[in-house]
Amino acid sequence: MAILEEPIKExxxxxxxxxxxxxxxxxxxxxxxxxxxxxTLAKVPISTKDELNKAxxxxxxxYPSWRRTTPLTRARCLFRLKELMEENFEKLSRIQTIEHGxxxxxxxxxxxxxxxxxxxxTGIPSLMMxxxxxxxxxxxxxxxxxxxxxxxxxxxxxxxxxxxxxxFAPYAVATGNCIVMKPSSEVPLTQLKVAELAEEAGIxxxxxxxxNGGRTVVSSLLDNPDIKGICFVGSTPTGKNVVYKKCGxxxxxxxxxxxxxxxxxxxxxxxxxxxIAGLMTSIYGNAGQRCLAGTxxxxxxxxxxxxxxxxxxxxxxxxKIRVGYGLDESVQMGPVRDKTKKERIVxxxxxxxxxxxxxTLDGRRVNIIGNYxxxxxxxxxxxxxxxxxxxxxxxxxxxxxxxxxRAKTLDKAIDIIHNIPFGNSAGIFTQSGKWAREFQYExxxxxxxxxxxxxxxxxxxxFSGMKDSFFxxxxxxxxxxxxxxxxSKVVIQRWL
Amino acid sequence: MKLNTxxxxxxxxxDLEENSTKFYENxxxxxxxxxxxxxxxxxxxxxxxxxxxxxxxEVISDAIEGCFSFEDLDTDTYTFDTKLPKDLSxxxxxxxxxxxxxxIQKYYLDSAEMSKSLMADIxxxxxxxAKRREKRKVELESLK
Numbered sequence: 157m158a159i160l161e162e163p164i165k166e167x168x169x170x171x172x173x174x175x176x177x178x179x180x181x182x183x184x185x186x187x188x189x190x191x192x193x194x195x196t197l198a199k200v201p202i203s204t205k206d207e208l209n210k211a212x213x214x215x216x217x218x219y220p221s222w223r224r225t226t227p228l229t230r231a232r233c234l235f236r237l238k239e240l241m242e243e244n245f246e247k248l249s250r251i252q253t254i255e256h257g258x259x260x261x262x263x264x265x266x267x268x269x270x271x272x273x274x275x276x277x278t279g280i281p282s283l284m285m286x287x288x289x290x291x292x293x294x295x296x297x298x299x300x301x302x303x304x305x306x307x308x309x310x311x312x313x314x315x316x317x318x319x320x321x322x323x324f325a326p327y328a329v330a331t332g333n334c335i336v337m338k339p340s341s342e343v344p345l346t347q348l349k350v351a352e353l354a355e356e357a358g359i360x361x362x363x364x365x366x367x368n369g370g371r372t373v374v375s376s377l378l379d380n381p382d383i384k385g386i387c388f389v390g391s392t393p394t395g396k397n398v399v400y401k402k403c404g405x406x407x408x409x410x411x412x413x414x415x416x417x418x419x420x421x422x423x424x425x426x427x428x429x430x431x432i433a434g435l436m437t438s439i440y441g442n443a444g445q446r447c448l449a450g451t452x453x454x455x456x457x458x459x460x461x462x463x464x465x466x467x468x469x470x471x472x473x474x475x476k477i478r479v480g481y482g483l484d485e486s487v488q489m490g491p492v493r494d495k496t497k498k499e500r501i502v503x504x505x506x507x508x509x510x511x512x513x514x515x516t517l518d519g520r521r522v523n524i525i526g527n528y529x530x531x532x533x534x535x536x537x538x539x540x541x542x543x544x545x546x547x548x549x550x551x552x553x554x555x556x557x558x559x560x561x562r563a564k565t566l567d568k569a570i571d572i573i574h575n576i577p578f579g580n581s582a583g584i585f586t587q588s589g590k591w592a593r594e595f596q597y598e599x600x601x602x603x604x605x606x607x608x609x610x611x612x613x614x615x616x617x618x619f620s621g622m623k624d625s626f627f628x629x630x631x632x633x634x635x636x637x638x639x640x641x642x643x644s645k646v647v648i649q650r651w652l
Numbered sequence: 653m654k655l656n657t658x659x660x661x662x663x664x665x666x667d668l669e670e671n672s673t674k675f676y677e678n679x680x681x682x683x684x685x686x687x688x689x690x691x692x693x694x695x696x697x698x699x700x701x702x703x704x705x706x707x708x709x710e711v712i713s714d715a716i717e718g719c720f721s722f723e724d725l726d727t728d729t730y731t732f733d734t735k736l737p738k739d740l741s742x743x744x745x746x747x748x749x750x751x752x753x754x755x756i757q758k759y760y761l762d763s764a765e766m767s768k769s770l771m772a773d774i775x776x777x778x779x780x781x782a783k784r785r786e787k788r789k790v791e792l793e794s795l796k
Contacts, residue, residue, distance in 0.1 A: 259659075
């Protein structure tokens with residue numbers, strides 16, 4: 157198939173977007189590299205503490221006026237942003253593919269998911285409403301109103317450069333807050349394009365700011381007393397030990413979406429061909445770099461014939477996955493984000509072998525469609541005979557690696573899930589409502605899939621998470637994010 | 653060539669519609685007597701492209717099996733040439749048109765069948781277009 161045209165042709169020196177202006181940073185520059193071709197796409201600044209603090213300052217200045225802007229007017233800005241995103245749908249998607257590596261289908265899917273969050277946020281005049289009750293005592297009424305809080309910091313991950321920031325940003329500004337966003341320095345291009353669209357949509361200067369950078373920007377956001385809350389998505393060590401801890405110390409509101417190790421349970425009555433398609437997307441989609449990716453596949457029952465049939469169908473489908481550049485429409489799996497990440501995944505494959513698991517599919521040997529350097533590519537990998545205590549079954553690999561485990565009963569499968577420190581997502585494939593209900597009821601995970609490979613909540617539901625996968629009280633998206641970005645104020649009134 | 657991803661399936665649908673348009677444009681040049689019918693087909697082809705692309709861009713989501721809902725749809729099965737040899741009579745051209753419509757219809761039905769339980773809205777639109785193709789075949793038969 158023909159390769160789709162790349163959306164960016166010339167190397168760019170990226171700027172920060174502060175107070176409605178594109179500002180050059182004094183920080184050092186880092187290459188943004190297309191993981192499939194190895195081509196440098198842009199140079200991103202690693203901004204300084206002063207630059208971050210300046211962005212927070214202007215956001216704080218913009219806040220009183222933005223807060224007083226009516227919810228309807230704020231919603232209209234978001235309606236315009238949504239329309240601009242639709243107009244730029246293909247460009248936004250292709251940018252994701254070139255900077256992240258995901259396939260064009262995956263990028264377009266991500267774009268759609270991100271836009272859905274803007275769509276939901278446009279309903280802010282209704283979403284932000286409080287409630288009231290007359291005569292809580294005779295002649296006395298009580299009501300609750302939601303008020304914005306101030307400036308929020310957004311610390312975004314590399315794996316969903318478009319969608320994850322939009323779990324937060326549209327809701328934050330819709331509720332009357334201002335934001336300072338730090339996109340991942342590995343994939344900054346998408347959010348800088350979004351900032352251009354936010355500007356075009358008429359979101360006033362200072363309301364939506366983007367500061368590129370690394371650890372300095374993160375720690376400055378956490379330290380800055382004018383930042384009232386932090387939205388973070390990233391690894392568990394950083395989320396738990398740095399972001400959550402620091403926000404607790406400084407009294408900031410916090411959402412910290414973290415790592416995962418998701419299990420998919422295959423019951424003996426699962427419809428095999430549809431299950432396998434779901435598993436391919438879940439395990440190998442986005443090259444496994446997804447916090448909802450299924451990685452541990454637990455096959456329930458002692459029926460060897462079923463296991464063999466399932467295994468053979470899985471191996472056949474996985475070994476045929478076309479790996480290559482995501483702008484080639486025939487490609488089903490792109491590269492992982494960079495060389496370091498590939499090396500980390502390879503080290504887990506080696507660990508699995510050492511631990512005694514059987515390497516059925518070895519992704520280290522990969523057939524790449526097209527003439528691209530193999531720097532970041534990996535093929536689908538499968539381990540069989542995996543023990544639930546092995547590192548490959550317990551730790552987040554964040555790559556296209558699946559493990560097969562066996563469990564005699566559904567209860568035993570749920571035990572395996574509960575012995576993993578994470579609780580982001582789990583799924584069951586079955587035709588039995590009884591098993592499905594039992595699984596949904598018992599499993600301690602935030603997002604449950606029933607015959608769904610990726611249990612990704614829609615924008616009007618919270619993106620949940622438990623155990624080491626989430627730190628905070630309220631989750632991204634839906635009603636919960638409105639509560640996160642607002643304070644509930646209660647008024648009790650009596651007219652004498 | 654084998655098609656496996658939704659993006660490839662949608663692009664190929666667009667190619668088929670555009671080639672169908674080319675074919676009817678050639679046909680009108682050579683046999684203008686039923687021009688209105690073929691112009692209506694051309695208009696419908698354009699509408700089909702819009703329908704297919706719209707449903708794709710609206711339904712595609714990070715969470716569904718975009719790269720894995722189709723398996724080895726072979727483009728050779730559905731490809732057709734749009735040329736009209738000089739010595740071809742009008743009835744022969746109509747026969748060729750029917751065969752083209754059959755191929756396109758088969759493409760939409762095969763891909764709808766393959767993705768039915770996974771992609772939801774896309775097979776529904778594909779089946780709708782396939783149904784209209786059936787009507788076209790009847791219309792072409794009536795012109796013979």
